[in-house]
Amino acid sequence: MDSSEPSSSMTTVISLDENEVTPAQRSRSAFDTEGVEPFKRDPCRGPMFAKEFILLGPHQPKCHYPTIERRHFRYDWFGIYKWLEYNEANGKAYCFICRFSYNPIKSDKSFTVDGFGCWKNAISKFNKHQSTLSHKQACETGSNARRNRLNDESVLNQIDRRSDKQCEENRLYLVEIIRMTVFLAKQGLALLGHREDDESSNRGNFLELLELRCIDNAIIRRSICSLKFTDHKIQNELLLLIQTNITNQIVRELGKSKYNVIHG
Ligand SMILES: [Zn+2]
Numbered sequence: 220m221d222s223s224e225p226s227s228s229m230t231t232v233i234s235l236d237e238n239e240v241t242p243a244q245r246s247r248s249a250f251d252t253e254g255v256e257p258f259k260r261d262p263c264r265g266p267m268f269a270k271e272f273i274l275l276g277p278h279q280p281k282c283h284y285p286t287i288e289r290r291h292f293r294y295d296w297f298g299i300y301k302w303l304e305y306n307e308a309n310g311k312a313y314c315f316i317c318r319f320s321y322n323p324i325k326s327d328k329s330f331t332v333d334g335f336g337c338w339k340n341a342i343s344k345f346n347k348h349q350s351t352l353s354h355k356q357a358c359e360t361g362s363n364a365r366r367n368r369l370n371d372e373s374v375l376n377q378i379d380r381r382s383d384k385q386c387e388e389n390r391l392y393l394v395e396i397i398r399m400t401v402f403l404a405k406q407g408l409a410l411l412g413h414r415e416d417d418e419s420s421n422r423g424n425f426l427e428l429l430e431l432r433c434i435d436n437a438i439i440r441r442s443i444c445s446l447k448f449t450d451h452k453i454q455n456e457l458l459l460l461i462q463t464n465i466t467n468q469i470v471r472e473l474g475k476s477k478y479n480v481i482h483g
Contacts, residue, residue, distance in 0.1 A: 261278055262278055262306045266318040267321070270319060273364050273365050273368055274372075277303060278305065278315070279304055290338035292310070292312060300349065302317070302349070302354075303315075306334060311336040313330055316354070316361040317331050325356075327348060330348055389446060404461070409423070411451060429449065
């Protein structure tokens with residue numbers, strides 16, 4: 220057996236947490252987060268940059284690993300040592316989780332700053348590294364940070380979804396307001412009433428129609444208290460927009476014809 224091959228008796232696998240992803244999943248997630256170029260996750264950029272990628276995890280490229288003294292890095296080590304990452308530029312290995320929780324005094328410099336490249340003793344060094352107290356503490360810190368980040372994202376996503384739903388409902392309500400404005404204008408009916416306060420027995424065509432439509436339109440019923448859009452200024456603005464739209468349509472139609480007759 221190749222001496223660089225890990226034996227089951229020698230190897231202790233420490234998972235970052237219960238939500239750990241495989242290298243393949245991690246690779247896909249890198250593509251999911253468009254804009255994260257591989258070099259940005261490169262471990263040789265320094266420990267502080269690991270903090271940006273707690274959800275993506277270690278940089279584990281599948282590439283050509285150069286041979287040094289008849290030994291080379293092995294891709295399958297990524298499957299065994301979840302924290303392991305590799306820098307293509309200097310051909311050295313690092314520990315993502317120790318870079319994430321880097322401490323200038325406690326952290327193992329060879330796996331956080333300098334990089335490790337002695338493949339002959341790789342397995343024993345990897346096992347020794349992951350059994351150190353600083354690595355175990357880093358695993359705990361990393362797991363907590365990852366869980367918190369996932370929770371934060373989950374809350375933000377919920378807020379975003381709620382906001383999208385509210386925007387869509389507001390848009391639908393505005394469509395109903397426009398529809399009623401057009402209807403009344405088309406019928407030649409005044410929108411305003413003489414008295415539009417709550418005590419009035421006839422609040423004008425627009426408000427009376429709006430109240431009537433509340434009976435069978437859930438969107439209007441839900442939005443009328445918070446949105447309204449019943450102010451005269453808004454109605455005038457809507458009528459002006461409708462007028463401009465109709466004028467533009469007529470002008471477009473006239474532009475298509477060679478001759479036009481205008482009735483006075
Ligand atoms: Zn470590």
